[in-house]
Amino acid sequence: MIAGLGGLAASAISFSMTLYEAAHPPKVPVVQAGQQIDTGRWFVTLRTARVGTVTPTGVPPSRPVQLLMVDLDVVNRSATPNNVLYRTVTLSAPAQKLPMPTVYLDRDKYLAGYFNPNMPERLTMAWEWPAGVSVPDKVTITVTGQIYKLRDNLYGASGWYDRDPVATVDLPVEKAL
Amino acid sequence: MMRIMRSVLALLFAAAVLYGMQLTRPLYSDITSPIVSSGGMNKRVQASAFALSLDSARVARVLNVETFGKSKTYTSSGVWVVVEGEAEAKFETLRLTSGEWLSGSGIRYVLTGRLPATIEMMPGDAYQPGLPRRVLLVFEVPEEAVAGGTVVVARTKLLPLDDEIRITTDVSGKDIEPAITIRRNEERPPWTVLPQR
Amino acid sequence: MxxxxxxxxxxxxxxxxxxxxxxxxxxxxxxxxxxxxxxxxxxQFLRQPLSATLGQPIDYAGASWTVTRITRLAGSEGNAVVLAEFEALAADPKALGAVPCKVRLSDGSGREWQPTLFADPMVRKQYPEAQQRSLCGGMAFAAAEPGKPARMAASFSIPPAASSLTLSIGLYSALPNHLSVSEPRT
Missing domain, CATH: 1.20.5 (Single alpha-helices involved in coiled-coils or other helix-helix interfaces)
Structure with a gap:
């Protein structure tokens, strides 16, 4: 009886908390380009954004494409290599359904693989923009935080988990002449 | 009265035991961790399914890769570690797909994915029982992760409780060459690490 | 109370x-x-061998199988190469085409080899016809003409000292039963 009432109270509280959070979204700080953002797992510094038709490899694509390319610096702060950046750095405005970005390593002018811990790298993330839609003069990039859990709730396994956004960055888009 | 005391004591004891168990429970990664066989350089280290020995570990600031007459230079924000050795399957054909550099402070670095596929590193080969084969492992690590580093090799990263061989290398982190070249050969072994020493 | x-x-x-x-x-x-x-x-293990003789057809997994030849060559890297050629005449090749197949070579001491992905250069030179054949499984049955056997081959890279070799062929639909053929004594 008591357990039942307790459970009911708990679900009521959690439901109203969810409602409250949905009604009052936490304010995400706006960060300037060039400023380092600490996501927990990564240090991310967004640099510039531009539109282009050729990927950083310099090899022209087989069919004409419009690419939105964002240059950034990252440092992996965790103890294991990782390459899941597309969940940390996302394009939030304009709201546009885009395929997953491709990540290029500046050093090689080639596709990036894993980012090793404590090894700063400059990269370019390239989103393919839909044909016929013009790229705006300004884009907003959202950087999502991650936290480390020593034991998760299912297996008690350690791992990194996505959290709320920690920063948004407005980048003016340079257009090729 | 005695009875109540006894129940309370029993309850306290149970709570203490449970708390102790909670404090000492192992991590999931400890329960499912691989079964490790370790050793040093120039020794044949045996796991249940395969054996590995490493005979050379070199560190350089720049890595040049020469394939079919073409040369490409790979820079790094850290240094390159080039490790060579020999691996052999013991009972059945297998692949060694996981190679890691474990720094002295416990940070992991995976085999680099930056080299062209024509330079066949360890994961690209199948190992046949009774036919030992030369292996090449190339890592990119920060300079401070070099000294006391350990090479960790396993069949796969995904199987819990599988074999794993750890070989502690002899690199000090002080003897860093300005550049190393890996040249692809037409015959065996499929690569040469230059300058020879 | x-x-x-x-x-x-x-x-x-x-x-x-x-x-x-x-x-x-x-x-x-x-x-x-x-x-x-x-x-x-x-x-999934090859547990029940169906002993077959080299050159003699045997019924297994809905087809008539013949291991036509087991050849040992000197490999190009100090190894020995074993080339196994076999064929299967299936009543319904399409049905077998979707079934994965497992081919292994084992020796007297319990070591087991999987076929190599690419045939050794020696096979390419001496048995170009066998090199054209596909490994056991769907591809081979798809390529077979109706009424004709599907011809397959597998090549293995083993140490020259390995002896008492046995070839095992298992179709997943018929496991744990599998064909087992010994290398002829020379």
């Missing part, structure tokens, strides 16, 4: 009976639960 000695005895007996039943029932439930998985796990 009734606390006559007889009543206490029967409650106690009931308690211990339940406890013992639990000890038996719990493992039993576990075994029943996992039996399917255990069976699946066991069935």
């Amino acid at each position: 009734d606390s006559s000695p007889a009543k206490v005895m029967s409650t106690r007996r009931g308690y211990w009976l339940s406890m013992t039943a639990l000890v038996v029932a719990l493992p039993a439930a576990l075994v029943v639960q996992t039996w399917g998985s255990i069976k699946d796990w066991r069935s």
